[in-house]
Amino acid sequence: MNMKGVVLGVAGALAVTGVQAADLAVAPEPVDYVRVCDAFGTGFLYVPGTETCFQIRGRIRADYRFAITGQGNFGGVNYQKRNQNAYNFRARAYFYSDSRTNTEYGLLRTFAQLEIQTQTANGGDSRVNLDQAFIQFGGLTFGKAYSFFDFYQTPGFFAPFEPAHSDQNTLMAAYTFAFGNGFSASVSIEDNTYRQNQILRGGYVNYGGVRWPDLVGNLRVDQGWGSAQLMGALHEVRSPFNGVSNELGWAIAAGVVVNLPMLAEGDNFGLQAGYSSGAISYVAPNAWGPAARVADARIIRGDLKLASSWSIAAGFQHFWAPNVSSGFGVSYLDVDQAAKRFDYSNWDIQGNIVFTPVAGLETGFELQYKQTDLKGRNNAGNARQDKDMLVGTFRVQRSF
Numbered sequence: 001m002n003m004k005g006v007v008l009g010v011a012g013a014l015a016v017t018g019v020q021a022a023d024l025a026v027a028p029e030p031v032d033y034v035r036v037c038d039a040f041g042t043g044f045l046y047v048p049g050t051e052t053c054f055q056i057r058g059r060i061r062a063d064y065r066f067a068i069t070g071q072g073n074f075g076g077v078n079y080q081k082r083n084q085n086a087y088n089f090r091a092r093a094y095f096y097s098d099s100r101t102n103t104e105y106g107l108l109r110t111f112a113q114l115e116i117q118t119q120t121a122n123g124g125d126s127r128v129n130l131d132q133a134f135i136q137f138g139g140l141t142f143g144k145a146y147s148f149f150d151f152y153q154t155p156g157f158f159a160p161f162e163p164a165h166s167d168q169n170t171l172m173a174a175y176t177f178a179f180g181n182g183f184s185a186s187v188s189i190e191d192n193t194y195r196q197n198q199i200l201r202g203g204y205v206n207y208g209g210v211r212w213p214d215l216v217g218n219l220r221v222d223q224g225w226g227s228a229q230l231m232g233a234l235h236e237v238r239s240p241f242n243g244v245s246n247e248l249g250w251a252i253a254a255g256v257v258v259n260l261p262m263l264a265e266g267d268n269f270g271l272q273a274g275y276s277s278g279a280i281s282y283v284a285p286n287a288w289g290p291a292a293r294v295a296d297a298r299i300i301r302g303d304l305k306l307a308s309s310w311s312i313a314a315g316f317q318h319f320w321a322p323n324v325s326s327g328f329g330v331s332y333l334d335v336d337q338a339a340k341r342f343d344y345s346n347w348d349i350q351g352n353i354v355f356t357p358v359a360g361l362e363t364g365f366e367l368q369y370k371q372t373d374l375k376g377r378n379n380a381g382n383a384r385q386d387k388d389m390l391v392g393t394f395r396v397q398r399s400f
Contacts, residue, residue: 040100052101059094061397063157070389074288074370076121077391090119094131106138111145132169141174141188148174148188149216149282151229152255152272154315154329156350157366157393164311164331164348165272166253166282170194174216182223188216195235195281200298200337208240226268228256235279237297239304247304249278249296264319271314278306284333288346288372298338305338323356343375362397 037044037053044053067079067086078084093116101108112133118126134143147168154165174188192214198204218231235249253274260267274283278296287294287309297304313331320326333346352366371388 039102044098044100047099050101052099054097054099057096057098057400059096059397059399061090061092061094061395063088063090063092064394065090066392068390068392070370070387072288072370072372072387072389074389074391076119079389085120088119088121090117090121092117107136109136110134111136139176139178141172141176144169144171145174147172147190147194147216148176148186148218149190149231149233149251149253151218151220151231151253152257152270152313152315154270154313154331154350155317155327155352156315156329156368157352157364157395164284164313164333164346165255165274166285168194168281168285182221184220184222186216186218186220189213190216190233192236195233195279197280197294197296199237199239199304200295200342201241204295205240208238210236210238212236224259226256226258228254230254233279233282235282237278237304237306239297239299241299244299244302245304247278247297247306249276249306251276251279251282253283265322266319266325267317269314269316271312273310273312275308275310277308280307280309280335283309283311284335284346287333287335288370294335295337295342298342300338307335307337309333309335324353325356326351326353345373345375347371347373360399362395362399364395366393366395367391368393 034048035046037046040053040055043057044055046052047054065077065088067074067077069079071080072078073081073084076088077086079086095114097110097112099110113131115129115131116127117129118124130144132144132146134141134145147166147170150166150168152165153167171191171194172188174186176184176186178184190213192210192212195214196207198206214236215234216231217233218229220229221227231254232252233250235251236246237249238246251274253272255270255272257268257270260269276283280287280294280296284294295307297306299305311331311333313329315327315329317325317327328351329349331346331348335345336343348368348370350366350368352364354362354364356362368391369388370391371386373386
């Protein structure tokens, strides 16, 4: 056999082998399907190829708020003034992202909450707000999250607008130590600017540049009967004027929430009280003061005199049926701004009824009454006129 015959024979054999190989089924690449992660509750899935669980959630809320009677501006409505609306319509979208991974050093978690809102008030303003964005690793927390001072809110639609408790997301770095059996202690350094009000010097002026963040700490217990917390904060108050001393403000508060399943599943009662000096936002972040202004201090003859305040709030939530509930709340705030003609007190009373026709959909109506007792006299020497408001709100909310 000559060389040409050998080459042709080998080529033919290779061709036959190639055809047979092409006819063979090729094994597919393995598919890494998304799996349900039930370690952290419903709605979590595993990130393919990892042991990280993630969850994407959302909420759409529509509020229709009407001033029924009274004077003053509250929540974007005013019943009396001709240049302001007596109603405020608002639509808000929430988006939540949550990821969690168990590690040998503890839980590694990231969480973000984005809010997009438009409303009638303020000329139909629209805004986008990064409400929360934090990393947790073991007991550490970094980013923007609920203040470690905050604890209780009465069960109202507009609970953050009540005068007598704290509800503030803030930039922070914190550590929480768990003792076991539901007991824990936390210490946090938090952005001072989120807690600043103004300073009185004839009129109202803003803070000067502060040098230290706030120092916040709490002791907390969470058990089957409910939860309780004792909390405190240190807050630098710094004047923008040279020659005026700086002062260290502070706040302390305590709260308890007691579960009442003997009345109905989901029922609870809450109570919280606090006192502050130069740090009103820790006990009243939404005080309804004269001209809607609040001061942490007053400058008197070159000295910075801190304002003091105390507050108390209580609330009760009751389920008339598994899909029908009501919330009732009352709170009181007293503010001494180191100047009698600027002192005042607030009452806030509210009640609502909420109906859940299907899972994830809530509809409800709420009435809220606010009253401000303005102490002292005005520049003309006349007693200042108190103000009050009655406001109604209808809400539709879908969570998914």
